[in-house]
Amino acid sequence: MYVGLGFCAEHDEDLQQVAFAVKLVHSHTKQPPRDLEFAPIEVNIFIQHCSYLHLPVEDIRYPQEHRHIDPLRFCELCWRQPLPGRKLCGYHAPSDPMLSGSDTRKAAARYKEGVRQKELLENAINRILTREVTRFHDSLFQDQMLFPEQDIAAWLAERRPAVWRELGHAQHALTDENADQIILSVLHDPGGLSYKATSLYRIISAHIQSHPALIWPMLLRAEGWYQSRELIEKKTRW
Ligand SMILES: [Zn+2]
Incomplete structure (x- = not known):
C-alpha cells in the first residue's frame, strides 16, 4: 500500500x-x-507487464487456501522460496542444512558461495530484464516476453538457455502440457527439507502448476543464477 x-x-x-x-x-x-521489504525488481516488472497485457496477476497470485504464502517471494541468493519466516532458502540457510542430490557440501559453504555470487546474480538478472523489456516495448507489446502457453521448449531454449541446459535429459520429455511440472521438479525440489518447508514448497509448486504464468520470475532468477555460476566456473578454469 x-x-x-x-x-x-x-x-x-x-x-x-x-x-x-x-x-x-x-x-x-x-x-x-x-x-x-520491497519486492525484487523482476517481480515488479512481471506485475507491470501482466497489467500491460491485462492478465489479472493479483487475482491469481496467492493460493486460495493459503493466502499468506506468496509464490513471488524468493531467497535473497537464488530462485527458491525462503524458509518460513526467513530470507534464505533451505539450500542457502547456513543453520538449516538441506542435503540435495549430489551437492552434499556443508550448508555454511553453500551460504558463503551464494553471498560471493550475489552481485553477479543481480547483474545477470538486470541484464536479462533490460534486454527483454526493451524487446517487448520495441515490438509494441507483441513480443512473447512472459511464459508462453505454447512452444514452451523453444521459448526456454531461446530465453532461458542456462535453465534449459540444466533440464538435461528431461528436455526430451518436455511438452506444453507438462513443462511447468518438469521445470518445478528440477528447480523447486523439496528433497532434504524439513516437513514444514516441504509442505510450503508443495503448496507453491501446486499453485504454479494451476497458474503457469506465475513461474516467470522464478525462471528469470534461476536463469540469472545459472548464468552467473557459469561465469564463475569459466573464470576459475582460466
Ligand atoms: Zn537460496
Whole structure:
C-alpha cells in the first residue's frame, strides 16, 4: 500500500502524509519495529507487464487456501522460496542444512558461495530484464516476453538457455502440457527439507502448476543464477 500510494502521491501532499502514516503503522505493528521489504525488481516488472497485457496477476497470485504464502517471494541468493519466516532458502540457510542430490557440501559453504555470487546474480538478472523489456516495448507489446502457453521448449531454449541446459535429459520429455511440472521438479525440489518447508514448497509448486504464468520470475532468477555460476566456473578454469 505504501508503494502504491507513493506512486500517486508525488504531487499531493495529503496523500504523501497518508503514505507516511501507512509506513509508520506497518513498522510499529511488530516488536521490534520492522523495515519495509520491497519486492525484487523482476517481480515488479512481471506485475507491470501482466497489467500491460491485462492478465489479472493479483487475482491469481496467492493460493486460495493459503493466502499468506506468496509464490513471488524468493531467497535473497537464488530462485527458491525462503524458509518460513526467513530470507534464505533451505539450500542457502547456513543453520538449516538441506542435503540435495549430489551437492552434499556443508550448508555454511553453500551460504558463503551464494553471498560471493550475489552481485553477479543481480547483474545477470538486470541484464536479462533490460534486454527483454526493451524487446517487448520495441515490438509494441507483441513480443512473447512472459511464459508462453505454447512452444514452451523453444521459448526456454531461446530465453532461458542456462535453465534449459540444466533440464538435461528431461528436455526430451518436455511438452506444453507438462513443462511447468518438469521445470518445478528440477528447480523447486523439496528433497532434504524439513516437513514444514516441504509442505510450503508443495503448496507453491501446486499453485504454479494451476497458474503457469506465475513461474516467470522464478525462471528469470534461476536463469540469472545459472548464468552467473557459469561465469564463475569459466573464470576459475582460466
Ligand atoms: Zn537460496
